Amino acid sequence: MGDRFEDGYHPQAYAMWEKYDDDPRLFWTITGCGDTLKNQSLLVLNEEAGNLLLRTPYFVNTFPDIAKERDAGDRWLLALSKLTNAPRKQTGMGVEHGRHSISGEIKKLPAVSSLACKQLAAKETATFASPPTAISQSPARIEITNLTRRVWPLERHGFTGAEYYIDIFNGSDTESLEGACVELVALSPDVIGFLPVPLHIKHDDYETREFSINPRSIRQIDILTGPINHPRSQKEMIIPHTVNRERFPLPRDNYRMTIRASARNATPEEAVFDAWIDRDSELRCVRVRVP
Numbered sequence: 001m002g003d004r005f006e007d008g009y010h011p012q013a014y015a016m017w018e019k020y021d022d023d024p025r026l027f028w029t030i031t032g033c034g035d036t037l038k039n040q041s042l043l044v045l046n047e048e049a050g051n052l053l054l055r056t057p058y059f060v061n062t063f064p065d066i067a068k069e070r071d072a073g074d075r076w077l078l079a080l081s082k083l084t085n086a087p088r089k090q091t092g093m094g095v096e097h098g099r100h101s102i103s104g105e106i107k108k109l110p111a112v113s114s115l116a117c118k119q120l121a122a123k124e125t126a127t128f129a130s131p132p133t134a135i136s137q138s139p140a141r142i143e144i145t146n147l148t149r150r151v152w153p154l155e156r157h158g159f160t161g162a163e164y165y166i167d168i169f170n171g172s173d174t175e176s177l178e179g180a181c182v183e184l185v186a187l188s189p190d191v192i193g194f195l196p197v198p199l200h201i202k203h204d205d206y207e208t209r210e211f212s213i214n215p216r217s218i219r220q221i222d223i224l225t226g227p228i229n230h231p232r233s234q235k236e237m238i239i240p241h242t243v244n245r246e247r248f249p250l251p252r253d254n255y256r257m258t259i260r261a262s263a264r265n266a267t268p269e270e271a272v273f274d275a276w277i278d279r280d281s282e283l284r285c286v287r288v289r290v291p
Helices: 002-006 036-053 057-062 072-084 109-129
Strands: 014-020 027-031 089-096 099-106 142-151 162-170 177-188 211-213 218-226 255-263 266-277 283-288
Touching: 002 036, 002 109, 027 036, 027 072, 036 072, 036 109, 036 142, 036 283, 057 109, 072 099, 072 109, 142 177, 142 255, 142 266, 142 283, 162 177, 162 211, 162 266, 162 283, 177 218, 177 266, 211 218, 218 255, 218 266, 218 283
Parallel strands: none
Antiparallel strands: 014 027, 014 099, 089 099, 142 162, 162 218, 177 211, 177 255, 255 266, 266 283
16 A cells, blocks of 8 residues: 555645644645645545554554544544654644634655555564464444445456445454445435435345445445446446346436445444546546535
8 A cells, every 4th residue: 555655646745734722633634736636535545544554453452542533534644653753743823713723734645654554564564473462352343445446357348347346344353243234325416316225245146235244354335337438338327226127327427425334233334425427438436525
């Protein structure tokens, strides 16, 4: 993952933080990449890295307070100073509507994040070389993590196109997730009209709607398919839900999708994604934060 932070991002990109005197949290903003889409892409990569931390026993055991942070992107940014000694430098103070605040930044975010990945890998290697320790009981926890884009190989299928899928991660060390289900619960504009709809479980049939996940394991869920710029590509956007008789191409538009992951023994989690077909006839999808 370290190489992904330095590939394609402006080396001077940075993370700004703000803290109010009546709130213990830090509020983060990613900026400096040159355009809004790249800032958003770097934010999503931070979220992927934050989710990776929960799969790393060294980090969970060494920094349990940061591991408890619910927001994956914030978890990663808070972890950087622990993993690399990168300072969260204070740059200002202010008052807004009677609330006092301080603000600051982490400079050269891509390079610092890449270094953190290398440090984490080294620590994890050393941890595996050490004698095992007892694992404490922890409740099942369902999380929506990595968003991945894949292009179907033309030579294998005789046609091509793009798909996006997400990882559903069980953050528990000891408890399995049971009766897990992932649904599209909101779509704007809503051209489906009968939400919520269950989404397709990758590598499974279109009849199965529930599944289980072992501790610290993932299942993948398909959320979108569509075109790439190729004459033998799928032409339109399709949400791969399992209401099989009602699955149809979506009219071309900019869509906001809200996806919920739930299980019988865990608190549900939601994530929001924006999806569209760009001017080059390429399917695009990004995860977005909604206040």
